[in-house]
Each structure stands twice: as C-alpha cells, then as structure tokens.
Amino acid sequence: MSNERPYARAMQRLQGAGLRPTRQRLGLARLLFDRGDRHVTAEQLHGEAMGDSLKVSLATVYNTLNQFTEAGLLREVVVEAGRSYFDTNTSAHHHFFHERDGMLEDIPSDHVVLTRVPEPPPGKKVARVEVIVRLSDAG
Amino acid sequence: MSNERPYARAMQRLQGAGLRPTRQRLGLARLLFDRGDRHVTAEQLHGEAMGDSLKVSLATVYNTLNQFTEAGLLREVVVEAGRSYFDTNTSAHHHFFHERDGMLEDIPSDHVVLTRVPEPPPGKKVARVEVIVRLSDAG
C-alpha cells in the first residue's frame, strides 16, 4: 500500500518530531525506520546512504542521528570506546554485544529480569537502566 | 606500617602483573590503587600526576592505563561516547552514571539482582553482564 508513497512513513515521523522534512532527513529516516529494528553507526549509515545514491555528508549524518536521538526517534547505545550505535528500537530493552565482530543485538525483553533495582542517591532519579551482555566465542 | 615504603604495594602489583616497575608506572599505580576504589579518565589521572610532581606524558598515561587493563589490574568502563573511565575495582559489580556531571559510582553489589540472565546464542558464551543505571536530577 505504501509502495506508491515510499516516503510517507518517514515523513510522518519527522513531522511528529517537529523536524523539517528535508531530502537528507527523509532519506536517512527511510533507511533507518523502514527496515525493522536496526543498530547502526554513523559510518555505516553514511555508507548506506551513498550506496542508495543519497548525497549526504558524514557530518550531516551525525547531526541527523543526534537530532533524531534528541527527538526520541532513536536511542544511542555506547558499548565500546570510540564507537556509538544508534538503535531504532526506543522502548525499554537490553543488548547483546558480540565482542568478536562488534555487532549489537536486542535481547528479548522478557529474557532479562531485574528483581532489585538500586535506590538512586538523594536528589537523583533513575533515568534509565541499561543491561549489556557481552558475548565471546564459546570455549 | 607501610609509611616507610609508600611504593611497596604498588611495586607488588606491578610485579604480580609482570610489568617493570618504572618511576611512571609506580607513581600512577600509587595514585590509582592507594586511595580506595576509583573511576578515572586518562586526562584526570594525568592532571593528578602533574599535581603530584610526577612527570608523565599523556600518551604514557594512556599506555599505562591500557597495560593495567590488559593485565587485569583495571577495568575499562564505557558509558558515554568519546570518553573512557578506568575502574580500580575489577570484581563483578555495576555502576551509577551521573549524567549531569559525568561522574561514575559503584553500585553495592547486593543492590542489583538479575533474576534471569538471557541465554547466549549458540556458539557464544557470556563474558560479562554489565548494568548501568543512568541518573538525572530528581524532578
């Protein structure tokens, strides 16, 4: 149904977030959100955009990813020094991190149960609890 | 008792890790390990060294932190893009991260209980489970 208007969904997302639908943003939004849950780095996304003949600079990719994150369309996940992943799944969930190849993968939410969550210190509140399960090759 | 030989402990640690006890490494080890549990960045530690009139270059601080980490004396914790913390507590434990000022703090281990830990995918094993509780100012 949305074959005729491939940008319709991306457009809606941008409008909902109060971001102007520019060619670059639409293109990136489509790459990000029209392919199911994804975990991308800025570099990767830039590469995909090039391959998709969308002209964007890497800086714009960073700007866009940060704006999307700010707007709540993405979530930034930091697992390794010097590399940020952006996750299209913004609901509460956790991650496997494959140390060998640097891949990030969602953990189905019911597979982690935190029975006890620590009290925040006075004057502070818990913004988010993040669980990262680091995986290595089985011995 | 160790007042007379302030470097004795640091010396032992280095020897245990098979690292030559040079002036820089001894000085840094002392700053790191003789003050209880700490979470430092390379920049911070370099600053402390300077203040302690220990001549070390920033590159050496980075090298040393990485060597100590490799040797199991430290653990690297990544919570924010573009900044690594090194934790002198290498036992299994978790962290509060204060988003406002970028401070990292240990969570007493019995304050987090993971009832269910996810199965690793086939061919993989769990190397480590990391819980980060992000704190913001209470509304």
Added chain:
DNA sequence: TCAACCGTTTAGAATAACTAAAAACTAAAC
C-alpha cells in the same frame, strides 16, 4: 511574481580523545 528577510540546514573545517611510530632514555643482566 518577485525580492528581501530570517530562521534552518548543511558540509567543510576544527576539535578532542586516543593511538602509532620513531627516537631518546632507563632498568636490569652480565
């Protein structure tokens, strides 16, 4: 319709964190 204005967006330049390589130095072994 056109032009002047003005906030927004973009992309190249700049910055910060970190690493690598080569030369200068130190510690330990003989």
Added chain:
DNA sequence: GTTTAGTTTTTAGTTATTCTAAACGGTTGA
C-alpha cells in the same frame, strides 16, 4: 661499565564528533 631489552617521550596521525559560516528555503510585503 656495557649491553640489551623494555619504556617513555615526542610528534604525527586517526577517528568520532562538534562548530560555524555559508547556502537554502519558506514567508512576507510590495
């Protein structure tokens, strides 16, 4: 001491990310 092997420093990258100034595009008024 001299040699050797391991360390530190310096310098020069590299990489991820941010800054900024110029280009864009939409809006208003003529």
